[in-house]
Amino acid sequence: MTALLDVAEFSKLFPVTAASSSFSSPWTRLKQRFQGGPEKLSKVHAVDNVSFVIEKGETVGLVGESGCGKSTLVRALTRLIDASDGSVRLGDRELTLTPAREFARDPDRARIQMVFQDAGESVNPRFTAFDAIADPLCRLRKIGGKTLRQRVETVASQCGLPLQLLTRFPHQLSGGQRARVGIARAIAVEPDLLVLDEPTAALDVSVQVVILQLLQRLKRELGMSYLFVSHDLSVVKLLCDRVLVMYLGKIVEAGPAVEVFEHPLHPYTQALVAAVPRFGEDGATRLRLTGEPRSPIDPDPNACRFHGRCPRGTHDCTTAMPELRQFGAREVACHFAEEFLPPAQAKA
Amino acid sequence: MITANNNKAPALAVEGLCVEFRTRSGIVRALDNVSFNVAKGETVALVGESGSGKSVTAYAVMGILDPAGRVTAGRAVLGGLDLLAAKPSQLAEVRGRDIAMIFQNPRTALNPIRPVGKQIADVLIRHGNVPRREAPVQAVEMLRAVGITDPARRAKAYPFEMSGGMCQRVMIAIALAAKPSLLIADEPTTGLDVTTQAVIMDLINDLAGKMGMATIFITHDLALAGQRAARIVVMHAGHVVENAPTKELFEQPRHPYTAELIAATPDSAASLDELAAIPGSLPDLRRGDLPPCRYSERCPRKIDACAQQPLPRPEPGVRHFTACWNSLSQAAGAPVAAPPTESAA
Numbered sequence: 261m262t263a264l265l266d267v268a269e270f271s272k273l274f275p276v277t278a279a280s281s282s283f284s285s286p287w288t289r290l291k292q293r294f295q296g297g298p299e300k301l302s303k304v305h306a307v308d309n310v311s312f313v314i315e316k317g318e319t320v321g322l323v324g325e326s327g328c329g330k331s332t333l334v335r336a337l338t339r340l341i342d343a344s345d346g347s348v349r350l351g352d353r354e355l356t357l358t359p360a361r362e363f364a365r366d367p368d369r370a371r372i373q374m375v376f377q378d379a380g381e382s383v384n385p386r387f388t389a390f391d392a393i394a395d396p397l398c399r400l401r402k403i404g405g406k407t408l409r410q411r412v413e414t415v416a417s418q419c420g421l422p423l424q425l426l427t428r429f430p431h432q433l434s435g436g437q438r439a440r441v442g443i444a445r446a447i448a449v450e451p452d453l454l455v456l457d458e459p460t461a462a463l464d465v466s467v468q469v470v471i472l473q474l475l476q477r478l479k480r481e482l483g484m485s486y487l488f489v490s491h492d493l494s495v496v497k498l499l500c501d502r503v504l505v506m507y508l509g510k511i512v513e514a515g516p517a518v519e520v521f522e523h524p525l526h527p528y529t530q531a532l533v534a535a536v537p538r539f540g541e542d543g544a545t546r547l548r549l550t551g552e553p554r555s556p557i558d559p560d561p562n563a564c565r566f567h568g569r570c571p572r573g574t575h576d577c578t579t580a581m582p583e584l585r586q587f588g589a590r591e592v593a594c595h596f597a598e599e600f601l602p603p604a605q606a607k608a
Numbered sequence: 609m610i611t612a613n614n615n616k617a618p619a620l621a622v623e624g625l626c627v628e629f630r631t632r633s634g635i636v637r638a639l640d641n642v643s644f645n646v647a648k649g650e651t652v653a654l655v656g657e658s659g660s661g662k663s664v665t666a667y668a669v670m671g672i673l674d675p676a677g678r679v680t681a682g683r684a685v686l687g688g689l690d691l692l693a694a695k696p697s698q699l700a701e702v703r704g705r706d707i708a709m710i711f712q713n714p715r716t717a718l719n720p721i722r723p724v725g726k727q728i729a730d731v732l733i734r735h736g737n738v739p740r741r742e743a744p745v746q747a748v749e750m751l752r753a754v755g756i757t758d759p760a761r762r763a764k765a766y767p768f769e770m771s772g773g774m775c776q777r778v779m780i781a782i783a784l785a786a787k788p789s790l791l792i793a794d795e796p797t798t799g800l801d802v803t804t805q806a807v808i809m810d811l812i813n814d815l816a817g818k819m820g821m822a823t824i825f826i827t828h829d830l831a832l833a834g835q836r837a838a839r840i841v842v843m844h845a846g847h848v849v850e851n852a853p854t855k856e857l858f859e860q861p862r863h864p865y866t867a868e869l870i871a872a873t874p875d876s877a878a879s880l881d882e883l884a885a886i887p888g889s890l891p892d893l894r895r896g897d898l899p900p901c902r903y904s905e906r907c908p909r910k911i912d913a914c915a916q917q918p919l920p921r922p923e924p925g926v927r928h929f930t931a932c933w934n935s936l937s938q939a940a941g942a943p944v945a946a947p948p949t950e951s952a953a
Contacts, residue, residue: 325801326772434889464657464828465872466886476880491801494831494874498883535806537832538875539858548810549803551757552771 263349264485265314265337265372265453270346272332273303276557302558306332308509309346314453319479319486321500321517323493323532327553329509330489331457337487338374338455339363350453370400370449375456379442383430389416389441390426393448400449411448418481419444420474436467440474447478455487460495472499493536497521505529508556508565515590525592525600527572547571564595572596618645618685619790619822620669620707625682625692627661627668627846634894638664638677639846640902643922646790651816651823653837653854655830655869659890661846662826663712666792668692670709671699686790705735708783710793710812714775718767724778725751725763728785735786750781754811773804777811784815791816792824797832809836831875834858842866845890845902847919852928862930862937864909901931909934 307329314320324330335341337348339360348355353368363369373396376382383392393412397403403411413423421440430438439459446454456475460468476499479486490496496503496517503520505513505528513526524530534547551569559565564577576595584591587601627639639661646652654662667673669684669691684691686707691699711717719727728750729743738746744763751759754777767775776796783791793812797805813836816823827833833840833854840857842850842865850863861867871877871884888906891898899905904914913933922929930937 325803465830465869465874466657468874469872469883469885472874472880473883473885492874493802498874498877498880531803535802536875537806537829537835539831539834539870539873548807550807552774 262316263313264316264318264351265487266347266349267313267337268311268347268349270307270310270333270336270348271305271344272307272329272336272341273305273344276302276304304556305509305559306556307336308559310506310509310511311346312504312511312514314485314487316452317479317483317485318502319488319500321496321503322487322489322506323491323496323503324506325491325532325553327508327556328506329556330506333506334374334455334457334487334489338372339369340374367400370396371452373446373449373451373454375442375446375454375459377458378462379438380430380435380462383438383441383445385430388427388429389421389433389437392430392441393426393444396445396449415444415448416440418447418478420470434467435463436470439463439467439471443471443474443478447482447484450482451484453485453487455489457489458491459488460492461490468495475499493521493533505532508553508559510565510593511584511591512566512593513591514584515588515592519590523600523602525587525590525597526566526594527570527596528566530600531571564593572599617648619648619650619687620646620824621683621685622665622669623683623685625665625668625684626680627664627673627677628680629674629677631676631894636893637846637898638893639668641919641921642682642843642846642848644841644848644851646822646824648789648822649817649820650839651813651825651837653825653827653833653840654843655827655833655840656843657890658828659845660843662828662843663794664846665843666709666794666824666826670703670707670792671696704731704788705786706788707790707792708786708788710776710779710783710791710796712795712798714772714779715767717779718775718782720767723764723766724770728763728778728781731782731785747781747785750785751778753815754778754781754784755807772800773808776800776804776808780808780811780815784819784821787819788821790822790824792826794826795828796825797827805832830869830873842869846893847902847931848922848929849903849931850929851922852930856928860937862928862935863903863932864907864934864936865903867936901933909936 310333322330336343339355342360343356350368350371358366390412393415394408397408397411416423416426419440421437421444425433425437460471463471472495488496488500500517502515503517504511505526507528513520513529520529521533524533531547531549549569554565554568562579562581564573564582567573567577582593582595584593585597587597623643625639625642629636629638642665654665656662668679671691679692682692689702725744725747728747732738732743732746733740748759748763751763756762756774756777796812797808800808825833825837837854840852840854841848842863844865850866857866858870861870868884868886872886874883877883891902891905899915900918901914904910911934917933919931
């Protein structure tokens with residue numbers, strides 16, 4: 261397999277407004293600004309030095325709690341915002357060189373498409389389903405008239421959207437139908453990579469199943485790669501080949517989905533897996549995380565981000581940031597990953 | 609119908625609850641004959657898809673239905689008082705003191721312009737017989753009890769200064785401030801991370817256990833309900849379709865809808881192809897010609913009786929109730945009420 265998307269040492273920092281970073285009076289801050297005082301704006305490290313690869317035809321899951329930087333990463337990859345540092349290569353093309361504004365009209369725009377979280381809110385309420393699906397085709401493929409109509413209808417039926425619903429507005433569609441519009445709109449321009457940001461979060465289980473099966477079928481038929489962002493681990497396990505676990509802007513564990521969820525090596529992944537409710541299991545006895553995540557504003561570069569909530573962590577974790585290390589098919593960023601390895605693998 | 613513990617008196621008995629909403633496009637029969645009991649110290653989960661009437665049930669019991677909604681029949685008895693017939697002044701006494709609710713979205717449910725410590729103190733003063741002077745101190749203690757670190761400082765914080773998980777802890781502290789006998793938790797962990805969800809659910813279970821509180825836990829997550837509740841009430845389109853002890857429900861679901869709901873949950877399958885979708889969707893509750901069983905139009909096991917006979921009613925003393933004329937229990941050999949002969953109707 262060849263790499264479709266190669267993300268290397270990618271970072272995205274957001275400056276924190278001066279008002280919340282210092283307690284000086286507005287007058288002092290104004291004076292500082294005009295006198296060119298010390299430029300020491302704090303930064304939120306939303307995504308910090310992240311590297312990974314998505315192969316052609318692969319489904320990669322991205323999991324982590326809210327605020328861990330999943331959405332920032334995804335927005336930067338889909339070129340909705342600009343990166344602070346690092347590179348994102350799509351095939352041979354380096355994407356970070358093109359500013360997000362210009363990329364919107366770039367021919368490669370069609371190669372990465374996104375399905376947003378809540379189709380009810382991400383589809384223009386004044387567009388009918390037809391308009392919503394046709395919009396990217398007009399803009400990126402520059403087609404119109406009969407060809408456009410045909411293409412929209414083909415895509416709609418691929419997504420299981422009855423053609424008579426195409427004249428409806430989003431509020432006249434059910435949740436499942438809206439999700440189909442969101443997916444149809446994204447695959448209309450035949451992307452190589454489809455980024456799905458919690459596509460089933462707003463749906464009931466009965467509808468969720470249908471949408472997940474639709475996604476799997478589309479992937480097989482169209483040969484796309486997926487980056488699937490979700491907080492529902494049981495869904496990720498079913499749909500994804502590989503999974504990336506993020507914690508406070510860092511990837512803490514990566515590897516084949518089944519392996520990661522059956523034998524998590526990073527303490528955070530372990531807590532995450534333990535927190536998923538399962539049928540016929542008593543939830544009270546399992547691993548729990550205490551406390552709140554650390555602040556992502558100017559974090560200590562020499563401390564593990566998970567320290568403080570980690571059940572395993574020692575004092576060493578505050579002096580050395582664990583790097584991602586290879587364990588077979590997996591990568592784990594923890595000083596103590598060896599302890600959690602199954603005995604057979606530990607020797608290798 | 610009776611709870612798993614027959615010897616215990618029910619903390620709340622809901623009988624034949626019917627709720628209607630008047631809308632511009634007709635009357636929506638949101639709840640029809642909903643009955644269930646919650647025993648003292650027991651956790652009962654209300655489970656169902658969105659639109660099945662879980663939250664409406666809770667709102668009706670609390671007396672906080674939308675003005676368009678109306679209780680047309682039924683009783684909800686809490687400690688001898690029928691909440692549905694009670695005067696507003698009586699309800700105001702009971703709410704907060706005997707019965708408390710945790711709402712779905714803590715950020716919108718908390719008062720945004722009042723420090724959280726004061727919001728807890730308000731409840732203590734109104735319902736907890738705590739002198740005004742001592743209330744702030746006890747509020748800090750409550751915050752400590754729900755596991756907030758540095759409670760004295762946090763008591764002065766406004767909701768926007770706290771994370772979602774912490775706001776939910778504050779909601780729990782407010783709900784439990786007056787030590788109610790019944791707690792209604794309406795999707796208390798929706799919008800929280802799984803790790804936070806686990807901790808919050810531990811907290812609710814733990815405190816409920818300590819205080820001997822009965823809990824109604826509303827959720828759409830069947831797996832979570834299975835983990836936390838002793839008994840599960842499955843709702844569909846305003847009907848209670850099945851009411852059974854948790855273990856029994858998962859091992860031998862009797863209502864076809866329950867079985868399909870379990871089969872559709874991702875956790876139950878090893879691969880995506882194994883998951884089974886539930887065909888169809890909820891019926892339009894504005895229709896005048898709704899069949900007696902509102903699931904019958906989606907049901908694979910539909911028989912003639914479904915369209916003709918009114919649904920079986922729960923009988924007192926039944927541990928496992930199924931509102932179905934052709935339930936899955938026949939195969940398992942469990943006794944089931946025979947459908948009445950057609951001439952009887």
